[in-house]
Amino acid sequence: MSGMERYDLVTHHELSEITGGPTLSVAHLERAQLEIDRAGKRFRILILTNPDNPTGGVYSHQQLVRFTDWCVDQGIHLVVNEIYGLSLIDTQHPVIREDYTEDVVFSSFANIMQAKQSDLLHLWYAFSKDLGISGLRVGLVYSQNESFIKAYGNVNLSHTASNYTQWVLQLLLSDTDFMSSYVANNRARLTESYAIVIRHLKELGIPYVPARGSLFTWLDLSELLPEDSSAAEHDLWLNLYHSAGVLLTPGEGFGHSKKGLFRLVYPCVTKHDLETAMDRFSGFVVRKRQSAS
């Protein structure tokens, strides 16, 4: 056993605190380190997902540089998971553009790794989300840490992607014309679907975090909870599914302190079906509000 323990770093309680993007700062990391030290333990690894799951927020290049410098200084490993790195929203779309006051652009951690050249920095990626091929189980880790690479190669034996899978992906990735048009198309369609969701949420006045990337929207339905508890959140989640046929991901699984937060995953259906789902969702919210008044 590695003896590794998870520490949940809490940066906010209300969604309104993170509408401009993830607010994680070096001050949060220092506070966490102090608490971990006081418990007689050591802060060893910081794992970030960029774009973030479940908020869809993107860490700016400057934020990432600050975290990198701090981690390298403290001897802490920094792993950045970019599994949603090509699933980016076009924030200039007319339905959503007023949600973004700052110009934050996704920038791969690979650029920072290249500049810093440290054994403590690692980039994690998988093709599952951006290419919609979760079932093929192909991912990668990029690191300059020789002992980590050696150990990982050893662990990895039973998880290798089949030769056939590697061959297909190699053909796909070397077709740069196809890949460029795929990434652009994917972004345009993702944005159109995202705009359908946001149009409904705006009409309903439901708080959400404006996403810059990822495949989901993080929203707040706490006004519909009869009480502030996990049980009430669970009941609302099931009730929405049974009465409207819409299945969200409850916030409970993300360890969020506020109850009544949900993740809405939207790109897996056609725009027509998404409109239908959002209409049903809206009907559900309106009925709930009416029965509460």
Ligand SMILES: Cc1ncc(COP(=O)(O)O)c(C=O)c1O
């Ligand atoms: C941030 C993040 N990392 C990794 C994964 C794993 O993806 P998969 O098992 O489909 O490769 C997920 C899936 O939801 C994810 O959200």
